[in-house]
Amino acid sequence: MFSDLTPLKELETGRRRAERLAYFEMLASGIAHEIKNPLVAIKTFAHLLPRRHSDERFIEDFGRIATREIQRMERLLERLHTLSRPSDRLRQPLDLRVPVTEAVETMRAAFEEKNLVVTVVTPPTPCMIRGAHAELGQLFLNLLMNAHEATPPRGMLRVELAVTETHAIATVLDTGPGVPAELLDRVFEPFFTTRQRGSGLGLAICAAIAQTHDAKLKVANQPAGGALFTAEFPLAVAAPAPVSA
CATH class of the missing domain: 1.10.287 (Helix Hairpins)
Structure with missing residues (x-):
């Protein structure tokens, strides 16, 4: 049969x-x-x-x-x-301050047009990690674009880069409405967005870039309002521990 x-x-x-x-x-x-x-x-x-x-x-x-x-x-x-060929994802030592400050500079005119007060805090010494400059620039540009869109006119943004003994930690804080608590676990999902015109790819791309750099990307709401994005990168060489006097 x-x-x-x-x-x-x-x-x-x-x-x-x-x-x-x-x-x-x-x-x-x-x-x-x-x-x-x-x-x-x-x-x-x-x-x-x-x-x-x-x-x-x-x-x-x-x-x-x-x-x-x-x-x-x-x-x-x-x-x-070259999409059909796998990327070698070459990671070279670089100063994380460079892609951070370049992203801020790229967004400066947009910040000024919206009358946003932007504070940038970086350490005086290099924050050396292993990474791809272009990809990290895209990560921070996407985070700043997201913060710019979320923050109302005359609001405030704070971009900060700090170094611990083992990690470089970059934070982007805005004074927008924050992320609804029930959606915090979904903000890095591809195509997820709460905006009518958003594609839902910006933060997903950030998460993918962070993952390829062995970094942790997190989001939280601040008690006073606004969202806080934190990206934690392992240092290329661990910073020396402070010497006791």
Whole structure:
């Protein structure tokens, strides 16, 4: 006795086609999100240009940041071009202060346009970890974009980098509404967002980058209001313990 397996094969073909379509939809959404961040920085500077065209410092910053963000998009296209080949994920010693301060600089015009008070605190000595500069820059840019969107006009942001004996700890604190307690465990899930226009990929990308750097990324609400994101990276070389007098 033979059974006609054609309907089952058609169902399997349809399932695989649906999976491929879902994958490409996710990929397209991710590409759009990664391109949006540098475009926002460039667009903000361009919007302010007519009013500040005589400000030499502003023009210099515009040129430098626009060039850097265009290069960021070029790197994204290069990664997509080589998507079929596994990444070697080369991690080199770097000073974590550099990607943190670069991300703040990229967002500076957006912060000014919203009249946000931004405080940046970094240690006077290098915070050496092993990592990929571009990926860490994307992590901190996404965190700052999230804080910028969550904070109301004339609000405050605080970015701080500290070092313990074994770790470099970066924190981003905003004065927005915070995260509903029942959603705290979901903020790093891909495509999860509480915003109407959000793609839900920014914080998921942060979590993925943190994971590849053996870092712990956490979020909590502050008693006075606002969300606190903490990224804890192992130092490339453990800091020496303080010597007792």
